[in-house]
Amino acid sequence: MIGGALGAFMGDVHRRAMALTGRFALTAACLSGHPETARAAGTALRLDPDRIYDDWATMARTEAARPDGIRLAIIVTPNYLHLPVAAIFLDAGIPVFCEKPLTNTLPEAEDFAARFAMSGDRMALAYTYSGYSMVREARTLIRSGRLGPLRSIQAEYLQDWLGASDAPGGWRLDPAKGGPGGCLADIGTHAFHLAEFVTGLRCNALSARVSRLVPGREVPDDAQMQLRFPGGETGGLWVSQVATGCGNGLRLRIFGEKASLEWAQERPEDLILSFPDGHSERIVRGATGVTAPSLLPRGHPEGYLEAFARLYTDLADRIEGRPAPLLPTLADGLRGQHFVAAALTSGAADGAWISLTP
Template sequence: MIGGAPGAFMGDVHRRALALSGQFSLVAGCLSRHPQQALAAGRALGLAPERTYADWAQMARAEAARPDGIALAIIVTPNDTHLPVAAAFLAAGIPVLCEKPLALTLEQAQHFASRFTAKANDMVMAYTYSGYAMVREARRLVQAGALGAIRNIQVEYLQDWLGNADSNGGWRLDPQTGGAGGCLGDIGTHAFHLAEFVSGLQCQSLSARVSRLVPGRAVPDDAQLQLRFSHAAIGSLWVSQVATGCGNGLRLRLYGEKAGLEWKQEQPDTLALSTMDGRTTHTARGGSAVLTPSFLPRGHPEGYLEAFARLYSDTARLLGGLDAPLLPRLAAGVRGLGFVEAALQSGARDGAWTMLRT
């Protein structure tokens, strides 16, 4: 693991998820950009001293040279170091699982992708919500034609933890470390990926209103977008980290010719499928009608950690030479930056329709 010292939210989440998957164990790390903190964090996690590194470039070289070197590098650093760290490990022949966004800019992501075209399948992006069992079931239903042709896609991701001027957003609110996209890069890319992942459609252009609702912010904290997808589908996306009263309100609604479908992250174990005759069917994870495998039986809630663990289980399949078609790869990371760039450009031009570049 690179970054994610004990107490860091994403580092702790990844360690719990990889353990839950039963496929990985943490054996090496450069857990902080500060050398002494990195060494102390390694000791705290029980890593062997010779595999506790103060420099991630040294770690990549050393682990690649070991006969028992790591099988996967997990990147949970601030956004500005995602690309250089990933490049070091991919160049050393070590697959990578990286937090999003892939880079600070689309240009950086495109250059990286062109450099590592041959290793594109060795780069997994941590789009967590694609790991939820009922998100994958929703995708299966769409592909099976349960909704008919998709007409409209509505997705929102609402939080409130940055709702005050004195909220501690740390590096996420600094465009030099978090990127110029602010909430668009931090959680908007999740909503964007979810919409494309479940619908099977690609967003082609968008019109955005991008705002800094808390005065003094250097990056956006709220954005509302209209979307145009392939196959003549339309939609909208609202992302906010200043939506008072919202914890982690990710919601997806799809409307097709035959039915509509809804999934909510805060109630992740059920899907609602509604038809024009007034019937709504609620399908529970783990039931006999759900083909997507579960970690736990029906009635035992699964959530965020299980979704992450499912990504790790798929990654283990990938490393074992098996197919893992639902894993988000390098191309998904590039599309996320294409979304952020188009939204910022459209917002700067008063909502002008803007094509996505990837």
Template sequence: MVGGKSLSGHEEKIRLGMVGGGVDAFIGDVHRIASRLDDHYVLVAGALSSTPERAQQSGAALGLDPDRVYDSYEHMAKAEAARPDGIEAVAIVTPNHMHEGPASAFLRQGIHVICDKPLTATIEEARALAAEAERSGALFVLTHNYTGYPMVREARAMIADGLLGPLRVVQVSYAQDWLTEEVESKQAAWRTNPAMTGGGGAIGDIGTHAFNLSQFVTGLEVQGLSADLQSFVPGRRVDDNAHVMMCYGGGARGMLWCSHVAPGNENGLKLQVYGVKGGLEWAQEEPNKLWYTPFGEPKRLLTRNGAGTGAASLRLSRVPAGHPEGYLEGFANIYFEAATAIRAKKAGKPVPQDVVYPTIWDGLAGMAFIDACVRSSSNNSAWVQFVDLTP
């Protein structure tokens, strides 16, 4: 272990529960793998499906005690909080419209929440959830997993250290092609149903990842935007393509493109940042590489755990340079950061300063982004400001 993130001999594993993520749920498997990679968690309970029979089948497949496979998240939250060996954290891996209810139920019991993105289906739900998190005092971790990639952390540190100088231009895109045609599948069904997504299609599913990445790496906040949302597939009720112009604090300007209908693109998340003194380029499909160009000099290739990289990326690298790390490891890094924070809180200590993870406030910003995009696009792409995020 290059980063030394594995469980030490004297630490007990964090007891983890899960809401959603049952049989055949892609994201449930991702969260379970991520939680196990560094051996900091043990899954002990779950409300794995809204269908009791499927929930029990999923629990059996995962080796859970049948008494800790619940038919509802409400029952699970109360029962686990009452147990001396109850869960300490819960992963919420349901569709968007089922985030606020479970997350609030566990926060009320003082149980830490690790929630998939976007935060909720509506900005009103997001505000209510943020208020609940403030009252609870429990940790809230949002799994914008791309922020866990080592070379993303490297780019963030380089910008914070001033290597690019004042920032001028931010270009970010996330293109896929899997919804180019009408697709009849469970994954497609809820992602194209406005009642379940909250009205945002591609902009909520992958646009929020691009938006979050741009703010995380640059350290800048988007203050206003102009959006043009399209639904190219006939009959589709949510956007499947979007172009967004953005104005950042400090004067930088940006462009975001996200698409579910771009043939030839699989998971093409890309970020380019340019300042007075140089530029950075990173692509998710080649996640171990970061291109750095000081103005007037040749491009330089930095590689994960390679020469010239700093502490921000090294602490999240697991294997030597040249061996690939990617999606699952990035997800696992969020779980690692969460475990460190949970243990610090349990011990009554401050969370170490180098521990970084997306919080509920990042989730609120993402919801404000979706809201602003929808408002702008419905008003002939007029420039709009973000709504007040105060819970």
């Protein structure tokens, strides 16, 4: 693991999720850019002192040369370090699991993707919500034709933790470290990826209103946009980190000719199908007929950590040579950067429609 010292939210989440799978163990780490912090954190996690590193370049070189070296590098650093760290480990022949967004800017992402085009399947992105069982069930239902031809896709991701002017946003509010995307990069990429992952549609244009609702803020904290799809389907996406009263309100609604479907991250165990005659059907994880794999039996709630663990299970399968077709890859990370860049461009042009690459 690179980054993720004790007390860092994402570092703790990754360690817990990998433990749930029973297929990973943390054996080496450079947990901070500050050597004393890195060593103290590694010691607290009971790592071999010889495998607690002060810098990631030494870690990559040393681990690649060991007969028992690491088989996966997990990157949980601030955004601006994602690609420099990933490049070092990929060059050393070590697969990478990286937090999103891929990086701070689209040109950086494109240059990296071109350089590692032949290694794309050795890099995965932590689009966590694609790991939820019922998100994967929704994807299956749509492909089975249960909703009929799709008409509209509505996604929203609402939080309120940055609502105060003195909110402790840290590097996420620093454009040099977190990038210019603000909420678009931090959580908007999740909502955009989820919409495309579940529906199988690719947005080809968007029109965005991008806002800094807290005075003095250098990066966006709210964005609302319209989406266009090649088949004439419409879409909407609202992402905010200043939506008072909202904790982690990721929600996806998909409207088809025969039925509509709704999934919400704060109620992740079921899908709601609604039909033109007014009746609704609740599909519960683990119920008869539900095909998406689960980690726990029905009635034992699965949540955020289990969704992460599903991605780690996919990673273990891929490392061991088995297919993992739903695992988000470098291509998904690049797609997220195209989304952020298009939304920022549109917002700066008063909502002009901006095309996305296919």
